[in-house]
Amino acid sequence: MRRALVGAVLTLAAPAAVSVAFAQNAAAPDAASTAEQTIAAMTKIFGDHPGKRSNHAKGVVVEGSFTPSKDAASLSKAGVFAGPAVPVTVRFSDATGLPQIPDGAPEANPHGLSIKFKPADGSEMDVVTNSLKFFPVATGEEFRDLLVAITRSGPGTAKPTPVEQFMAAHPTAPKALATARTPSSFGRQVYNGVNAFVLVDAAGKRNAFRYRIVPVAGEELLSADDAKAKAPNYLVEEMPAHLAKAPVAFRVEAQIAQPGDSTKDSTIPWPEDRRFVDLGTLTLTKAVPDSQTVEKTLLFMPNNLPDGVEVSDDPLIDARVQAYAISFGRRSQ
Template structure:
């Protein structure tokens, strides 16, 4: 995963990392955002429709190993799962592709999303402004939100408390370009839809009465000791990976502008089945750096400026994490 060469973009990424540290404190070895998380492993099985849309290898293989990281918001590694600030939840999905035959290097492509279909900023500069506004006074934040509708939409979007990582939808809002074997191009946005259905905690739930680890303990209960015990409990966990296809005129270069849920065709790309927790979770989380840029033939980045910016933030913060 190479670091972008744009010096201004790198400076912007470093500024945002510093703003996260300023807001949540330095926590060496943890991510500046979505610090509290758990890695799980499983497999992806594609549909025929996925292969029709893209020539990417994991859409044509019988199955592909995957790793998913579920997480809470904020840069606080110990944030209680019932804290409203832990919303929205995150899910990062990694497809483990065949190793490079020439170099032997491991290859992968990732999908990164969170549990609301909204994002507060169009690019890295705007995202830094958003973080500063959140850290300012109530009046300053209010004035900022009135001038920046996507930020207001993101902050005010309904965020009921998550019942389980396994019953939560996740939206990867950056557009990508699928290219099939005939060269046909289709812009899409990914969604992860829980096969178990969408379930949240009832409105009015006493958050003080919740176990501060209730989500991660529930995840472990579903997946403990592998598939046999999981079957005896509630697991495995399954998600449908879905592509929302762009309509004519839909913005493909702006993560902050929503595509309507109505009037858009959705194509099921396959099923993600999660069966086991990653054993050495703390060490693995410190090491893994997710990449929003696809870097696989058949899936191309759009012109969305958040792609390179997020790649820089993830790589720079990942280097910090590994060095801790």
Template sequence: MPLPTDGKRLALAKEVIQAFDDLHGVFPGHRPAHAKGILMAGSFTPTPEAAQLSVAPHFQATTPVFLRFSNFAGVPTAADNNPNESSPRGCGLRFQLGDHVHTDIVAHSTDGFPARTAQEFVEFLHALRASGPDVPHPSPIEQFLGSHPKALAFVQTPKPIPTSFARESFFSVSAYEFINAAGARQFVRYRILPDAGNEYLSAEAAAAQGPNFLMEELVKRVASGPAKMQLWVQLAAVGDVVDNAQESWPADRPQVLLGVISLTQRVPDDDAEGRRIIFDPIPRVAGIEPSSDPLLEPRADVYVMAGKRRREQAAH
């Protein structure tokens, strides 16, 4: 996936990465956000309903996958039990369609997003950084949230610590358009849900855990059998907003199970492909097209720019 040649896109991607660097610090060889993670390998087995919604190849047959769970912060030592460093947790899912051929889903553990556009997200990150404990009220982040009610709702959404990555739910930020064999189109949003159901810790129980407990628990879990996650989509109805990550669809919209992800082993930290993987929020595969959400293109640019920097830093 090449970097864009458009100067404005490049400048915006650099601005987002710089905002994360300013907020978390720079840790060479690591992502500017979601730096600490664990990469798992397994497979995805689709349901018949998936093939009816889209001609995408991974909805037609069982496909190998990588799945990376991560903490939010751009700090490689971010504690799994610290909500300020770990929440929202990330989930990057890659369907391996062939040699150097893949499509990805990028999701996180809060159903929503704090900004409408990448530039607004930069403003959010700047306000966070400028709002230390000694800053007079109203702080920059209080001012930002006061004028951005959707961001305030995102920040106020409870983000409890799960007992396991395999007991957490993850939501794609943007909508996508599925195309089936008859050419019918349907806008959807992904949901990656735990096969075993959600399970969360109280604040006190989370504080009693070790800083790496989620990573360690997942390794132990797959040692005794596959950890399974279900891939669902929520279907948009006519008139639903499909180009705004901050606009949720009504809860009564139908949901369809696309298939089951079965995670069977951890990818070693020294695995070359694991170190190099750059997830892409744009599908780039037949049968799935991106919506016109203005976050999608900048996110893809940021991921590839940050990924190239990470690879260059790791090589030195």
């Protein structure tokens, strides 16, 4: 369970050997920030891979457009939801900071989908999602503690190991991790925005929501045996090959919160009977010529939002922003 756990929990920050070297002490100096301690723990777990993300190190970058729905403009005054189709850059990725992880390995879950919307008015918007249905922990501090527990739970560690103790004390964590599955294609998986954001319309009305990105072709998940039998790079190779023949499309949906739904705890999924609004269609049409070079300079920040979309009170949003910034600085050196 430990190796699968390592892959599945690392969705907050973005470095990364399937033969994981478990250190005995991952805690950074007391003066270090939580984000710095988080990245230090990831490096202890996966090793240092210059030029790569601390997590979701392996991926592929593609391009396309987003066409907003009529309903989107009624919920948000953001330009990305108001006009014609908007160019987008999208990165699909495997979990962990291991650049050579096999795409079908359990540690490669959850997969990620990040979108950078680039409307003509310059009001960029980033969306960061993954295939977990909800997140294992509620705060950046808890996420750091989980990583440190993993580093202290190497072979030969007395039972219950630190990570087993952590999971027992945080029962939502194993439940969240159990939702991660391997798809037949990056284009055949549902991706969730586990953090809540807020849509603001022209009259100032606010609606808390979470993203859900649904493949138009339908979700297609593999059994553990079928995933293990796949070629090591089947996901990152299949997407460009598919786009060379036909587009890949997703519906971008907003799950609207009702009074009483928690917006600050991403371990609590909202009931499925909550209203889902179609925000528009994401249509991917081509892979970038040099994905490895492009992805090094791409930075997706959850708080990079236009007027009409706001962060909620979810503390994980700021935790992600801080950790992403540190990881970006490291790979840019």
